[in-house]
Amino acid sequence: MRVAIVNQVYKLMKKDKNIYFLAGDLGYTAVEQIEKDFPERFINVGVAEQNMLGIASGLALSGKKVYVYSIISFLIMRSYEQIRNDICFHDLDVTLLGIGGGMSYGYLSSTHFALEDIAIMRVLPNMSIFSPADEIEAVLGVKKLYKYRHPLYLRIGKRREPLIYSKPYKFEFGKAVILRTGNDTAIFSSGPLTDELLKADLILRNEFNIKATIINLHTLKPVDKEAILKYSLGKKIVFSVEEHSAIGGLGSSIAEILTQIKNPPRLKIIAIPDGFVKELGSQSYLRKRLGLSADGLTKTISTTLKSK
Template identity: 40%
Template sequence: MRNSVVTSIKKIALKDKNVMLLSADMGFSVFEDFEKELPKQFLNVGISEANMVGVSAGMALSGKRCFLYTFAPFVSMRCFEQIRIDLCYQNLDVVLIGLGGGLTYAKEGSTHQSVEDIAIMRAIPNMKVFCPADPIEAEICIVEAYKKKGPTYIRIGKSGEPRLHDKKPKFSFGKSIHIFKGNDISIFSTGNMLKTAMDTAKILKDKGISVNLISMPSVKPIDYKAISFAASKTKCIFTIEEHSIVGGFGSAVLEALSKLSIMARIKCFGVNDCFVKYVGDQDFVRRKIGLDSDSISNKILKKLGI
């Protein structure tokens, strides 16, 4: 996803000289072309993420459109106060790009496992939250964030993620993307869990269950219409995210149902309310905590009494 993100920012920056790309001493092998072609629009602030947020706030107040790039757990947690006061309180045009969302860097242990960032970011007034599922969605989210006023957090993986869409889907701010149409149950997925959700839907289809599968890159604002439709047209809703079940995407869906005064059967899949103590690659840790397609499909079947 990161290559798609940087390429998209570069396209925008070539047309808009007010666009700035800031890095906290990251992006090597990714930013070289950008820095070479647009040296006055690139700034490496060093390993000082909180300072980078403050610098971007000053630039934004001077008319610049800033994109910040660093690890997701560092930008969402280490810089919380600066993001809340410097960016969100003033509703500044700054886009935060969190690399390695979820369990992307699970092998590095809890310090690099970003499973609280969605909850943190969506709790701040004025902040928008995007979680693209693949390089295509990542490109769309960058463009949407640039078009909108105010701060945005974009949670991405790293590189090498498969393209899950055959062509660029129709997507706009606050909307979702329909993947499969089905009548029995609805599955809402956000971010890098879409491939797992697609595999889960295929397993369930083989069991005779028709799945209405929705990708939700826009977590805040969320697509109320898609949630309302799922609640009224299917028997049960399931949410899937690589994030804590506390305060994350599933919580956002539950809050939407509450706001709409809709009663629905719903189960949220994510990281339980505990630190992930397994160390290994992303797929290994997903299997250990039950976030793989086999585990999820079995739990869905149990929920449905099948």
């Protein structure tokens, strides 16, 4: 996914000389072409994320469009105050390309995971969040958001994520995408974990006769309130699925909406419980262990529906 995104940014940079690309000493086998063809507008700032975000702000204040590339934890957690005070407070045209959403760094373990990022980015005024499910959606978003002039955070996986879509579709920022339809329940999802959910959906349909509507909320902020209400109303129980802490992520953001209405459905948040992931393993291994694989999701969803 990250290469597809970087390639799309490359195309934009070729067309628009106002675009800068900053990297925090990362991007091996991904950003070399940008460095080679736009040496003045590609800046490897070094291992210095606070300075990198400050520089991005200064460039944006002088009228540039800036993409900043690094691993999520370093990009947004090391330099969180720069993002809040410099980028969000000034409402600047800076796009944060965060690599390694969820547990995509697998064996590299907890320091490289991003399981609290949605919670801390969602609360920032002026910040928007885009969390594409696959590289087709990622490229559609980057193209569309080229004209967007405000702080933006992209929660990007890493590489070799399975494709959810077979071809590009009519993408709208802030608008949910219905991936499957069914009357038994609604399941909200976001990001590459959607692939596991779609596999779970097949099992649910074929083996449990559970037909769910599956809603991909690729825009986590501003979240598609209308779609959340539309597909939740009238249901006894709905689900959210995310590779993120159960605190503050997609589930929380849906809960914030549902608790404001009369007779809301019960919301089952399927996420990672509060706590560091202590086991070692690949992303797919860890998903299995934490109940986020297709089998785990199937089990939680089917048993929860049975016990309603």
